[in-house]
Amino acid sequence: MNAALAATSVENCYQCGKCTAGCPAADEMDFMPNQVLRLVQAGDADTVMRSRAIWLCVSCLTCTTRCPQSVDCAGVMDVLRQMAAGQETVPPDMQRIKVFHRAFLDSVRRHGRINEVELIMQFKTLGFLKDRNMRLLMKDALLAPKLIQRGKFHLQGESVRDRAVVRRIFDRCMPRADRARRATADKDSASGGVV
């Protein structure tokens, strides 16, 4: 077991199922939260890294708060997602969730803050390239005028003054292999004429 998983005290889980009982997303999961923990204990992180469960977790922290054994169950989900995102084992119908998080961090890396319009455009475009779902591409288009009407639509977005330090923070945190893969992905999407 790696150090990040060990730090969650996952070995203390005795399968009471309280995490699953309180989980708002369990209905949709392929493995219940307590099953995810058991598989990790058994050394089978590979199986759960390919699961839908880790992406459907909404990070509400109910499981972590209620665990009688002080297992950081939501923390286990985080570590598994971090591992899965790096190994491209994300199930097809969960790709959109990963794409959203990637687009979010890309926006922060560029501006230091979220540019919502740019984030939505990038998420919609890359999401569409993953599943070619036209309905999801066009959905929310009607939201724009309603947001404009309410002064909630900021086309320009904000940028921090010291964007260079933000880039350096990202470069120090993201492992080199991850960056190389990102660069390739960026080149692919650029040659495909997107964003």
Added chain:
Amino acid sequence: MLEFGYYPGCALHGSSSDYEQSVQACLKPLGVGLKELDDWICCGATAAHTLNHMLAVSLPARNLALAERDGVTELFAPCPMCSMELIKVNRALDGNAGLRQRVSEIVELPVTGKTQILNLIQVFQRIGVDKIRATVKKPLSHVKAACYYGCLLTRPADTLQFDDPEHPRSMETVLEALGASAVEWNYATECCGAGLTMAREETVCELSHRILTNAAAHGANCLVVACPMCHTNLDMKQADIDRRYGVHHDMMVYYLSDLIGMALGLDETQLGVDKHFVVKPLESPATQAAEMH
């Protein structure tokens, strides 16, 4: 006169600008000054802790370092996602010299994790519930609110040490000082779907639908929140939820600061309530009385 450092976070400078308007409008008459943290950056939110642990520590740490550099000892973060991330990093840095050194190098500023972070409710607690009660000009006797805390105001409980994670009462206490009543209900700390608003709408609609349904079933005529994401999911997405489930919730969702502002006599447009998606006048005591005759 109280003064706090202010970390608005991306949402309040984006599609939740009504929340910032509300917070600023209601704090002014209560004598609270806010000084925005210079050149603050995004806390990384769910995306960072989902994809990269070190980034999830470093992005909040950069902001904590800016606060320390500028001598800000108390930093108000109205978004619970931001406040939770900032507090989590504070706790991680405290008592871990190795991490402090490594993170200080990453964010290019020394950071010790000593800044005290306050959420919206804590700011009202600092002002004092008695002082708020004494300042009320228009008691909200027509408000029967379901106080919705969601996830990150109280969780993770060990880290945040704020209110009771299963049965929180801090918002109810403030509301009672405004002359409003709060209903007992079951979904005060259930998740609304949080950051999946864009990425997985069906999850958000299902979870938010349950919250809206339960609030109405317990007699609430509005929901009260202290989080921009909760507000987005329960207010902006309400029309989508209605369509999906063939219902008509028609439930006003207020920020806690909206109700305080209204009780202080501020106009709804000053507080940005007119910018919500569901806008529905609650029955005022005057109209209730008129109906009785």
